[in-house]
Amino acid sequence: MSRILIIEDEEAIADLEKDYLELSEFEVEIENAGDTGLARALEGDFDLVILDLMLPGADGFEVCKKIREEKNIPILMVSAKKDDIDKIRGLGLGADDYMTKPFSPSELVARVKAHLTRYDRLTGTHNKENDIVEIRGIRIDKTARRVYIDGEEKNFTTKEFDLLTFLAENPNHVYTKEELFREIWDMDSIGDIATVTVHIKKIREKIEFDTAKPQYIETIWGVGYRFKV
């Protein structure tokens, strides 16, 4: 599950937040000062930070900026003053969200979840762990070397699998047959790039609704192929 760091000097608030987050299966740690909180955030392996602006030991703005310089994880700023929101924004600290006290714990949990979901989506952390490529209804499980087209598993040979995976992992990029050949086949292997064409056809037969009008792997006449997204 996800690990969350709360940097907050008011113990009661920190504990309340922790309790609610733990109810949602999060793993939570608390630091009660700015300097220690910053150190912990940089050193620890957290997925999200909840950072109070008013802190002993360091300026909250500064802490936020420093974390952002090192980490891309979501930072949720908390402040008692509504005016601070504009300030945070204006300074371009890289905070992801702002909440003014008092706020409901469920609101906090909802926001935390939303940020984690987005972070996973954009960085692909979630998928990378399982080595899954998912794009336009095509799911490629790289570890198991399985391909699902609209949920249905289809069999792919080694070369077909590698070629499709490479294209799906680099969508919207036109590759020449030579480039694809070099990528999938061994660098030094001498061969005719015509085999790329044949494999593209085989893949199309398995993933396209109408092979004559490919919706996934497009032909860029005179150049090469492109996985359309």
Next chain:
Amino acid sequence: MSRILIIEDEEAIADLEKDYLELSEFEVEIENAGDTGLARALEGDFDLVILDLMLPGADGFEVCKKIREEKNIPILMVSAKKDDIDKIRGLGLGADDYMTKPFSPSELVARVKAHLTRYDRLTGTHNKENDIVEIRGIRIDKTARRVYIDGEEKNFTTKEFDLLTFLAENPNHVYTKEELFREIWDMDSIGDIATVTVHIKKIREKIEFDTAKPQYIETIWGVGYRFKV
């Protein structure tokens, strides 16, 4: 420069949003119905979508979900009802932010900027070499070999693409047909120059509003052609 799609049926609101966003140098397009908006979002090359929940032609929830299935770009939901926020969250549609009407335009702009910044940070878009040529409403994606005229994709053959790209990358420079021929066809021999003329015509048919009065590729009589800027 980022491209933003507004899906909103109230024209006054859409125009207001557009004006403010354009003041911040964004490129903005408006769709006033759900179905057309969805189609545009999926087909077009946008960096962010602002989506009104109450729409004719389709359910706003549905539109959001469909966009998210295909694209990872930030989606900013707008609604008149405050209760909708919880609903959006609960349904897990993948929206990135929610605003209730009425809201201040500057607030909108601030949020849009924040989302785009985060998106760039997490996807690393800004790190990747952007081989995108953008000039006077013409966007050329060299990696994908795609051309958008006022946001709409048009098909270009290899020679057309190369020729247009070369001219667009070197605007305001007059090239003789011989120079263009040597550049695109890369032959040392003086071949038949007439083919350049024909290709210029083909390109003009795709990019010019009125082929007889070219606004992009000008003819410099007796000399050659120039991409006007």
Next chain:
DNA sequence: TTAAACTTTTAATATTTTGTAAATAATAAA
């Protein structure tokens, strides 16, 4: 070891792009 599965090569066919040529239009110079 053999059969099946996979990969590569080959060649015929289909498709798209490109170059050419000829007619027409526009411009500059006489």
Next chain:
DNA sequence: TTTATTATTTACAAAATATTAAAAGTTTAA
């Protein structure tokens, strides 16, 4: 205005490139 020069446009044939099917090799697994 007339003429010579240069550009535009059109249509079509030729060239280039992609698709497809099938045969020939190659590898893999029983």
